[in-house]
Amino acid sequence: xxxxxxxxxxxxxxxxxxxxxxxxxxxxPLFISLEASALALFVLVATGTPLAWLLARQRLPAGRVWETxxxxxxxxxxxxxxxxxxxxxxxxxxxxxxxxxxxLTASNTFFALVLxxxxxxxxxxxxxxxxxxxxxxxxxxxxxxxxxxxxxxTVWRITLPLAxxxxxxxxxxxxxxxxxAFGAVIIIAYHPYGLPMKTWVNLEEIGLSGSxxxxxxxxxxxxxxxxxxxxxxxxxxxxxxxx
Amino acid sequence: MEITHRALRADHTLTANFVVERRxxxxxxxxxxxxxxxxxxxxxxxxxxxxxIEAIAGLARLRSGWIQLDSEILSQAxxxxxxxxxxxxxxxxxxxxxxxxxxxxFPHLSAIENITYSPRQPHENLEAPLPLSxxxxxxGLTELASEMPYRLSGGQLQRVAIARTLYSPFKLxxxxxPYTGLDTSWKHALTKLIIDEVDRRHVxxxxxxxxxxxxxxxxxxxxxxxxxxxxxxxxxxxxxxRPASKEVAELVGYQSFVAVPPYDNKDNKExxxxxxxxKVIPGDHRDLGVVxxxxxxxxxxxxxxxxxxxxVSQPNSTRATITFAYNRSIDRVVVDTLMQGDLHPGRxxxxxxxDPPRIPTSSIPGPEAVRPNxxxxx
Numbered sequence: 001x002x003x004x005x006x007x008x009x010x011x012x013x014x015x016x017x018x019x020x021x022x023x024x025x026x027x028x029p030l031f032i033s034l035e036a037s038a039l040a041l042f043v044l045v046a047t048g049t050p051l052a053w054l055l056a057r058q059r060l061p062a063g064r065v066w067e068t069x070x071x072x073x074x075x076x077x078x079x080x081x082x083x084x085x086x087x088x089x090x091x092x093x094x095x096x097x098x099x100x101x102x103x104l105t106a107s108n109t110f111f112a113l114v115l116x117x118x119x120x121x122x123x124x125x126x127x128x129x130x131x132x133x134x135x136x137x138x139x140x141x142x143x144x145x146x147x148x149x150x151x152x153x154t155v156w157r158i159t160l161p162l163a164x165x166x167x168x169x170x171x172x173x174x175x176x177x178x179x180x181a182f183g184a185v186i187i188i189a190y191h192p193y194g195l196p197m198k199t200w201v202n203l204e205e206i207g208l209s210g211s212x213x214x215x216x217x218x219x220x221x222x223x224x225x226x227x228x229x230x231x232x233x234x235x236x237x238x239x240x241x242x243x
Numbered sequence: 244m245e246i247t248h249r250a251l252r253a254d255h256t257l258t259a260n261f262v263v264e265r266r267x268x269x270x271x272x273x274x275x276x277x278x279x280x281x282x283x284x285x286x287x288x289x290x291x292x293x294x295x296i297e298a299i300a301g302l303a304r305l306r307s308g309w310i311q312l313d314s315e316i317l318s319q320a321x322x323x324x325x326x327x328x329x330x331x332x333x334x335x336x337x338x339x340x341x342x343x344x345x346x347x348x349f350p351h352l353s354a355i356e357n358i359t360y361s362p363r364q365p366h367e368n369l370e371a372p373l374p375l376s377x378x379x380x381x382x383g384l385t386e387l388a389s390e391m392p393y394r395l396s397g398g399q400l401q402r403v404a405i406a407r408t409l410y411s412p413f414k415l416x417x418x419x420x421p422y423t424g425l426d427t428s429w430k431h432a433l434t435k436l437i438i439d440e441v442d443r444r445h446v447x448x449x450x451x452x453x454x455x456x457x458x459x460x461x462x463x464x465x466x467x468x469x470x471x472x473x474x475x476x477x478x479x480x481x482x483x484x485r486p487a488s489k490e491v492a493e494l495v496g497y498q499s500f501v502a503v504p505p506y507d508n509k510d511n512k513e514x515x516x517x518x519x520x521x522k523v524i525p526g527d528h529r530d531l532g533v534v535x536x537x538x539x540x541x542x543x544x545x546x547x548x549x550x551x552x553x554x555v556s557q558p559n560s561t562r563a564t565i566t567f568a569y570n571r572s573i574d575r576v577v578v579d580t581l582m583q584g585d586l587h588p589g590r591x592x593x594x595x596x597x598d599p600p601r602i603p604t605s606s607i608p609g610p611e612a613v614r615p616n617x618x619x620x621x
Contacts, residue, residue: 137347142334143346144349145335147361148362148363148411149362151335158349161351162351
């Protein structure tokens with residue numbers, strides 16, 4: 001797994017990195033990726049966390065249907081997701097026209113980029129968060145309630161802290177996937193260029209030497225968080241093996 | 244001053260008459276506790292004791308019936324729609340102190356954070372807990388306060404759990420096997436703490452245990468439970484001296500059952516006696532109980548005690564086997580010195596069963612049939 005990473009680093013020289021990334025505007029794809037992914041994750045956390053909790057507690061009627069719905073983008077090739085998105089929210093569709101009424105277009109816009117990233121990364125967060133919530137022992141929540149906690153305080157003091165490691169891992173994995181989203185992005189959000197698109201475009205127009213610095217940029221932006229989250233999570237879990 | 248204060252405040256009362264869901268049949272219970280009454284639910288594991296207190300705490304569905312604490316209905320099943328819950332008060336509003344088994348300490352919080360977790364505040368009708376430092380000291384937790392649960396031993400965890408339950412105000416105390424994991428000295432300390440707290444706060448208390456001596460130490464009344472039914476509800480003395488049925492007698496330690504023919508007893512009809520292994524002495528002591536004659540069939544040394552199996556003759560020429568513990572160190576042995584060296588299989592023996600209860604030979608009574616004049620039955 002680390003092989004390609006080592007190869008990448010082996011092929012790059014610091015001067016090449018600087019000359020590619022230093023010119024004004026060269027880092028724009030980085031900022032666009034960061035903004036789009038941050039927005040995508042914000043939407044995911046706001047809507048996906050309650051959904052994950054409801055699924056974990058089996059409080060949703062036809063929960064399995066919802067779960068399958070969330071699972072599908074995980075199983076489909078991202079290119080296909082992109083094509084399906086055109087048919088769902090593209091400018092020619094009813095939803096697309098609705099979006100146009102609020103001045104949003106789901107085609108080659110920043111909004112489209114965020115949308116594509118949400119679709120590609122949602123399953124990672126929602127299913128991971130569901131598992132994290134499911135792992136929280138229901139008896140602990142019951143005990144908190146019996147001691148006098150209203151439900152929000154139980155969630156704040158018991159459920160979230162105990163689910164936190166799992167939530168962190170899911171969130172940062174989703175981050176990495178959002179940052180690196182490409183298949184759906186190339187279909188509905190060719191512009192504006194995020195890091196993956198810029199890497200691809202430079203590969204086509206210049207060659208490896210032009211794209212590797214952006215690839216490195218992508219790795220540096222996407223990878224550390226999930227790894228840190230994973231390390232933090234396993235360290236915290238060790239101190240919690242008590243009934 | 245204290246007594247007058249007590250008399251002015253209304254007693255907390257728990258009344259319940261319900262059937263709770265549990266396979267294969269439901270579990271039924273009728274209870275009434277007032278003031279500082281202490282009830283022990285005693286029985287073998289799987290009998291349904293935990294299910295009963297969990298139902299009262301709101302953790303199990305009622306199939307039928309209701310549970311009421313003071314003037315509030317905690318749970319009520321719908322009379323018309325089967326399995327539909329009519330009323331179910333939220334867990335956080337029930338003002339109940341519950342210690343579960345296993346206790347379920349919060350693993351991400353330290354001992355002291357666990358103990359002080361409850362946000363419930365005392366008020367006029369809800370007595371405050373003991374001061375924290377006193378409680379920690381009584382349970383030997385002062386040094387362990389900042390430890391995380393994963394670093395504590397089983398006994399320490401149990402004490403932290405007890406402290407967490409006791410460091411909150413409640414109108415009713417429910418304890419599920421609170422002695423689990425505690426060594427003997429802590430068991431005594433806990434008994435004293437439970438009794439003192441229940442008396443001080445004047446709240447009813449239900450204690451679940453499979454150990455009869457624990458039940459007898461703490462409780463005023465014992466409910467003997469097996470297979471989801473309350474077999475007998477009476478004082479601990481009553482349970483042991485007058486078990487309502489053979490099942491109850493077995494649960495409280497009677498191992499042998501002997502029929503005494505009509506001409507051998509005052510009742511003038513055949514009577515079944517329950518013989519407790521520790522309440523049999525060698526020799527003829529009619530003033531103490533029923534005298535039995537028989538032959539020793541087996542002997543087993545067990546520390547300072549012999550376990551003796553003896554066959555006694557029965558009506559209709561059948562034989563019954565009784566087991567008794569023959570303690571060589573009790574002073575009755577002085578009187579029966581002839582027995583000592585001569586105790587072996589094949590030897591004829593006369594023994595006295597001390598005050599053996601008479602078991603009704605009719606079928607086991609259901610909860611409705613349990614003694615109606617006892618104040619604790621509905």
